[in-house]
Amino acid sequence: MDLNYTSEQEAFRQEVRQFLQDQLPDDISERTQKRLRLTKDMIVRWQQILHKQGWGASTWPKEFGGTGWSEVEQLIFEEECALAGAPRQLDFGLRMVAPVIMKFGSQEQKDQHLPGILDGSVWWSQGYSEPGAGSDLASLRTTAEREGDHYIVNGQKTWTTLGQYGDWIFCLVRTNKEVKAQEGISFLLIDMKTPGIDVKPIIMLDGEHEINDVFFDNVKVPVENRVGEEDKGWTYAKYLLGHERTGLANVGQWKAMMRRLKEIARQEQEDGYAIIENPRFRDRLAQLDAELRALEVTVLRVLTNSSGPGPEASILKIRGTEIGQRLFELAMEATGQDALAHIPDALEPDYDGPLAGSMNATPAAGDYFNMRKLSIFGGSNEIQRNIISKLVLGL
Structure with a gap:
C-alpha cells in the first residue's frame, strides 16, 4: 500500500x-x-x-x-x-440522520430536512439512549402508538448531547411490543417544538451543560415523519451507527490534540524542567503517536470499502476512543499541578481568575472527566468487541 x-x-x-x-x-x-x-x-x-x-x-x-x-x-x-x-x-445532522434520510427516507423528507442540515439552520439532536437502554439499545421503552395519521409518543431519552439547542430530534421508539425487541422499533423525526416535549439539563462532572434528559408526554407526531417502514427502525439504526462509529475514530481531532500535547510537554515549568525530558513519558507519547498513525491508515481502509461502513467500523470506534482517552490522560500529566483545578468560568476568553496565566490549566481537568465517556457512547467498546467477534471474525 x-x-x-x-x-x-x-x-x-x-x-x-x-x-x-x-x-x-x-x-x-x-x-x-x-x-x-x-x-x-x-x-x-x-x-x-x-x-x-x-x-x-x-x-x-x-x-x-x-x-x-x-x-x-x-x-x-x-x-x-x-x-x-x-x-x-455537528455529527447528529450531517453524519447520522442525513445518511439515513438519504437512503431510506421519502422524497418529501429529503426535500424538507436535508437543506436545513446542510446550511446549519436546523439543529438536530439524537434520541437513542434511555435510562436502562444504552448499550442494550433494543430494550428501549419509549412508545409510539398509532392513532389515525399520527403517533402518540411517551417516554424518556437521556444523554441527549446539546439537546438544549435542538430544533428536531430523531428517535427510536417502540411501535410493537408483541415481537422480538429489535423487530418492534421504528425511526421517527420529531419537531422539538411539539407540545409535550420537555428538555431538562444534566450537569456533568466538569461543570458543563452538555447533555440532557428529554421527556415525551403524549407527543403527537405525524406518521409521515416516520423514516421507512414501521417496525423496521432497527435496520436504520444500525446503518446510522455504522456512520457514527466511523466518525468516532476522530483522526483529525486527535492529530491536532497530539500536536497541542507535544507543545505542552515541551514547556518548561518554574524549575526549568519540561516533562518531555522524562524518558517514560516520552516513550508513552511516542507509542501513542505511532498508534494514531496506524489508526489513520485503518480509517482509510474502512472508508474505501465499496459497500460503505460495515461492522469493521467498530474497530475504528474502539481504537479511536481509546487513543482519545489516553491523549487526555497524558495532557493531565503534562499539565501537572495546574490540571488539578477545573474552573468552568475559565472556559471563557476574558477569564482573569486563578490560573489565568496558564492556558493549559483549566481545560485539562474538564477534558479528562468529559472524555471518559468516549468508550461508552456510540455503543460501548465491550459491545463493539462482540460485533467484531461475530460479524468480522465469524467466531
Missing part, C-alpha cells in the same frame, strides 16, 4: 489550508485551539461559512448538495480543519 499522498491530493490540502487561513474566524479558532467554550452561534456560523463555499457536507454525494469528495479528500479536509482550530461540525 502506498501511504504517500498524490500531487493532486497535496494540491487539495493546500486549497483547504488557504481557505481556512482566509475564512476561519479568529474568535472561533482561538476558542477551539484553547479548548474553551463554544457557543451555538459560533458552531452555526462556521457551518454557514462552509456551506457558502460549497463545503458544508464533505461526506455527502453531490446529488444532495455535498462535495462528492473522495474518502482521502474527506480525511485531508477534516485533518486540516482540526489543525487550524475549526470546530467539529
